[in-house]
Amino acid sequence: MKTTTTYKLLILMMIFSSCTKEDDSITLLDVVSNQVINLHAPQQGGSGGGPPTPISGEFTKFDFSTGSITISDTDWDIGFRGTTIIVNGGVSLGTTDEPSRTGDAAGYVASGTLSSVSQVDTTLLSQDSSNGYAIASGSGNGWYTYSGPPTFLITPTPGKILVFRTADGKYAKVEILSYYKDSPPTPDYRFSQGRYYTFNYIYQPNEGVTSF
Amino acid sequence: MSLIKHYIKISSRLFLITFILSSYLSSAQVVNDSISTKSLEEVIVTGTKTKRQLSSLPLPAKLISKNEIDEINSSRLKDVLDEQTGIIIVPDFGGGEGIQIQGLDSEYILILIDGLPLIGRQSGTLDLNRIAIGNIEQIEVINGSSSSLYGSEALGGVVNIISSEIKDSLPLNIDYKLASYNTNDINFSTGLITKDGKKFNIFVNSYSTDGYDLDKTDNLNTVDPYNNYTGFIKYSFSKNNFSFFSSARIFDEKQSFKVNENLFGDNNTSEWSSNSKLGLKITDNFNIESDIYFTSYNAEEDISSGGIEEEESYFDQFLIKSEVRGIVDFGIQNKFILGLGYLDESLSRNNFYKNNITQSSVNIFAQFEGFTDKNSNYIIGARYDNYNNYKSQISPRIAFRTKIFKDVSLKSSIGKGFKAPDFRQLFFNFTNSTVGYSVVGHNVVIDVISKLTENNQIANLIVPLNEFNQKLKPETSLSLNLGLNYNPSNQLKIEINLFRNDINDLIDYRVIANKINGQNLFSYFNLNKVYTQGFESTFNYRPNEKLNFIIGYQYLEAKDKDIVTSINNGEVFARKSSNSPSFVLQPKDYFGLYNRSKHTFNLKIFLEAKNDLKFNLRSKYRSKYGLFDSNGNDFLDNYDDLVKGYIDLDIAASKKINRSITINFGIDNLLDYTDPSNISNLPGRILYGRFNLKL
Numbered sequence: 001m002k003t004t005t006t007y008k009l010l011i012l013m014m015i016f017s018s019c020t021k022e023d024d025s026i027t028l029l030d031v032v033s034n035q036v037i038n039l040h041a042p043q044q045g046g047s048g049g050g051p052p053t054p055i056s057g058e059f060t061k062f063d064f065s066t067g068s069i070t071i072s073d074t075d076w077d078i079g080f081r082g083t084t085i086i087v088n089g090g091v092s093l094g095t096t097d098e099p100s101r102t103g104d105a106a107g108y109v110a111s112g113t114l115s116s117v118s119q120v121d122t123t124l125l126s127q128d129s130s131n132g133y134a135i136a137s138g139s140g141n142g143w144y145t146y147s148g149p150p151t152f153l154i155t156p157t158p159g160k161i162l163v164f165r166t167a168d169g170k171y172a173k174v175e176i177l178s179y180y181k182d183s184p185p186t187p188d189y190r191f192s193q194g195r196y197y198t199f200n201y202i203y204q205p206n207e208g209v210t211s212f
Numbered sequence: 213m214s215l216i217k218h219y220i221k222i223s224s225r226l227f228l229i230t231f232i233l234s235s236y237l238s239s240a241q242v243v244n245d246s247i248s249t250k251s252l253e254e255v256i257v258t259g260t261k262t263k264r265q266l267s268s269l270p271l272p273a274k275l276i277s278k279n280e281i282d283e284i285n286s287s288r289l290k291d292v293l294d295e296q297t298g299i300i301i302v303p304d305f306g307g308g309e310g311i312q313i314q315g316l317d318s319e320y321i322l323i324l325i326d327g328l329p330l331i332g333r334q335s336g337t338l339d340l341n342r343i344a345i346g347n348i349e350q351i352e353v354i355n356g357s358s359s360s361l362y363g364s365e366a367l368g369g370v371v372n373i374i375s376s377e378i379k380d381s382l383p384l385n386i387d388y389k390l391a392s393y394n395t396n397d398i399n400f401s402t403g404l405i406t407k408d409g410k411k412f413n414i415f416v417n418s419y420s421t422d423g424y425d426l427d428k429t430d431n432l433n434t435v436d437p438y439n440n441y442t443g444f445i446k447y448s449f450s451k452n453n454f455s456f457f458s459s460a461r462i463f464d465e466k467q468s469f470k471v472n473e474n475l476f477g478d479n480n481t482s483e484w485s486s487n488s489k490l491g492l493k494i495t496d497n498f499n500i501e502s503d504i505y506f507t508s509y510n511a512e513e514d515i516s517s518g519g520i521e522e523e524e525s526y527f528d529q530f531l532i533k534s535e536v537r538g539i540v541d542f543g544i545q546n547k548f549i550l551g552l553g554y555l556d557e558s559l560s561r562n563n564f565y566k567n568n569i570t571q572s573s574v575n576i577f578a579q580f581e582g583f584t585d586k587n588s589n590y591i592i593g594a595r596y597d598n599y600n601n602y603k604s605q606i607s608p609r610i611a612f613r614t615k616i617f618k619d620v621s622l623k624s625s626i627g628k629g630f631k632a633p634d635f636r637q638l639f640f641n642f643t644n645s646t647v648g649y650s651v652v653g654h655n656v657v658i659d660v661i662s663k664l665t666e667n668n669q670i671a672n673l674i675v676p677l678n679e680f681n682q683k684l685k686p687e688t689s690l691s692l693n694l695g696l697n698y699n700p701s702n703q704l705k706i707e708i709n710l711f712r713n714d715i716n717d718l719i720d721y722r723v724i725a726n727k728i729n730g731q732n733l734f735s736y737f738n739l740n741k742v743y744t745q746g747f748e749s750t751f752n753y754r755p756n757e758k759l760n761f762i763i764g765y766q767y768l769e770a771k772d773k774d775i776v777t778s779i780n781n782g783e784v785f786a787r788k789s790s791n792s793p794s795f796v797l798q799p800k801d802y803f804g805l806y807n808r809s810k811h812t813f814n815l816k817i818f819l820e821a822k823n824d825l826k827f828n829l830r831s832k833y834r835s836k837y838g839l840f841d842s843n844g845n846d847f848l849d850n851y852d853d854l855v856k857g858y859i860d861l862d863i864a865a866s867k868k869i870n871r872s873i874t875i876n877f878g879i880d881n882l883l884d885y886t887d888p889s890n891i892s893n894l895p896g897r898i899l900y901g902r903f904n905l906k907l
Contacts, residue, residue, distance in 0.1 A: 114794075141674075145846055157844045180791075184790075184791065198791065
């Protein structure tokens with residue numbers, strides 16, 4: 001996995017407001033804008049040759065505050081396995097190898113572009129539960145569309161922005177760009193390797209701030 | 213079997229009544245032979261179910277003559293239709309080739325042989341490669357809805373193949389065509405006319421091909437070798453006021469194919485049909501006609517690996533149809549027709565919830581064809597279809613034609629069309645063995661879900677089950693046509709027809725539940741509203757008997773109304789490629805429905821030179837279109853990978869050696885255009901020779 005990080009300047013308005021307010025002792029941290037390339041999210045079982053078997057395998061966990069994957073049992077925000085995305089909040093759906101939730105993470109799927117989703121609607125946040133995940137699984141329900149025959153491709157649905165509350169109560173938004181290794185512009189199911197996520201995200205490291 | 217017998221009994225009843233009545237009347241009455249009016253005027257029956265002059269029919273219609281079929285050396289029905297303005301042949305992923313008229317798919321177009329429907333739409337498409345055309349008198353095409361006469365499926369149009377009748381006794385027609393890819397097409401026909409006027413003819417066709425391979429990289433053929441046989445017999449006689457016609461058709465096709473290195477398959481399709489028609493002239497202006505029709509379509513596919521069977525699928529459909537029509541003539545050309553019909557259908561196939569599904573329906577229709585004066589005429593008609601499985605339908609139609617100037621006439625028609633849900637949409641019960649998703653028919657969702665819930669297979673339900681207590685509605689359309697014909701002389705004919713079809717309650721599938729394996733369970737709903745609109749125009753210039761020049765063009769827009777609304781509201785997103793960020797899609801970037809080209813253009817030149825030599829050149833252009841969404845928003849926009857526009861150019865020459873022998877040579881797809889991944893039904897350049905013997 002490769003991570004490239006660029007730090008953005010504080011939003012002008014924030015500087016402006018912090019200057020005019022009396023207690024400008026609180027300095028806000030910079031909003032983080034980042035791209036994650038080829039996050040590998042393998043799974044066992046499920047689809048792919050022969051009758052479907054129960055899905056298993058460790059989730060690949062990601063921590064927004066460090067901007068990298070982690071093997072920690074507690075310090076993670078979201079996890080990936082195949083097309084499934086979980087949050088570190090709520091309860092497990094009970095699939096094999098699914099980690100128990102230790103944090104207060106939550107999420108929802110917003111419609112828009114990465115820049116147009118600029119405010120978290122906290123009323124929409126939900127956590128994983130025994131009935132289903134905060135980011136619904138299955139084609140067309142959450143973040144992707146499965147084309148079926150003849151192209152058999154998993155394509156991130158345009159205009160689907162994943163909004164998360166992290167395990168420790170901060171906010172982030174994610175736009176998945178590709179499910180295939182090295183994010184080819186025109187994947188081909190015969191050659192392209194799936195279960196490799198490339199996504200853009202914006203992380204708001206300041207506690208309680210719901211805008212990006 | 214007893215069920216089938218029962219159906220035969222019921223539907224035979226209508227037929228028998230007419231038969232007894234007609235035999236009685238024909239023996240009791242002696243009236244002069246009906247005067248046979250011989251006219252050069254082209255006659256069409258499909259538009260009204262009565263014989264009509266094509267020029268006065270107020271509906272958009274096309275007539276393809278035996279002559280044209282012969283000159284282009286076509287072997288199958290799709291070859292002929294592909295060259296007509298406004299008709300597009302579309303390959304199906306299942307391997308078949310369907311037809312698109314006015315932007316409506318094969319599922320919405322009725323294909324008839326001598327007025328009776330072909331069955332065997334395994335995945336909706338009716339494969340036009342099944343139909344041999346060596347015994348055809350003419351092909352009639354009516355565009356726009358004809359549900360007012362034909363009921364279900366006749367939304368986009370009706371194609372009626374009229375089989376030929378023999379004119380002299382003991383004719384012999386032998387035709388052999390050899391084409392690239394070892395394609396052999398053999399036609400044989402002969403017949404007999406007895407002294408008392410009974411006509412009997414037989415037609416046999418054998419077609420075999422080695423298939424072809426467009427993509428050499430994958431070790432698989434694009435089309436695997438196959439062969440098929442068609443047999444057709446026809447018997448007819450008329451005496452006094454009584455006429456009888458009976459025909460039977462059989463078709464058998466076999467194909468062996470390769471799925472991958474280890475998996476091999478065999479495909480076998482067999483089909484038969486039998487059609488009997490009685491006509492009875494009660495008085496000079498009152499006729500009764502009656503048909504009874506049986507048809508069966510069986511397809512079987514076995515996939516095996518090293519001699520061990522892996523998968524077997526089957527599709528067995530059976531249909532009985534009978535109809536009685538009374539036709540009354542008023543004045544010179546006014547006609548009233550009243551019809552009563554009965555239809556019974558059964559299907560058994562794999563991946564169905566029930567082993568055998570049956571459905572019967574009754575219908576009644578009435579139509580009046582009238583002339584207000586010499587230059588204006590109209591049709592008013594309606595049909596009522598009563599179904600046991602879903603909502604009954606009333607389909608009215610009004611059409612009007614008037615000569616506004618000496619050489620300009622105006623045609624206009626408006627009609628309702630419908631398509632009843634097919635059995636798959638009601639009873640399917642399918643789980644994909646590799647991916648694990650399921651598709652379940654609307655009528656069996658409650659049963660299937662409750663079983664899956666018992667087995668803890670359902671993670672959560674997205675659509676409440678009580679929604680499935682409501683029956684699936686037929687898809688309906690409103691079809692509008694406005695045409696202008698300019699016919700200043702015998703040499704020049706210009707036609708233009710504007711059309712619009714608004715289709716409601718289009719049936720599509722959507723997710724109704726998530727399964728615990730993370731996959732979805734889909735079912736069918738009345739979801740979409742779409743429209744198709746555009747115009748079709750033909751320019752035909754025939755300066756003399758030896759030259760015929762035709763240009764045709766169709767402009768088409770076909771869109772989903774809900775998508776148009778969402779795009780206008782700025783709620784729809786797209787991506788430039790499948791690895792780039794999304795942005796808001798602009799209304800102008802919505803491409804429309806799958807598989808629709810905005811522009812189609814054709815040019816045909818037929819030339820007769822000296823010494824019985826004939827040449828022709830035909831070309832067709834189809835502008836770009838999309839087969840699937842490539843950027844994930846589930847519909848086509850200008851950023852998707854579209855199929856490039858292309859030209860298919862064919863040339864042919866024929867030489868009449870003597871009175872009986874003609875030889876032909878030709879090249880199809882002269883430009884050798886291919887697109888392996890998108891256009892599977894366009895092989896490379898094809899050379900052929902054809903020998904015809906007529907005695």
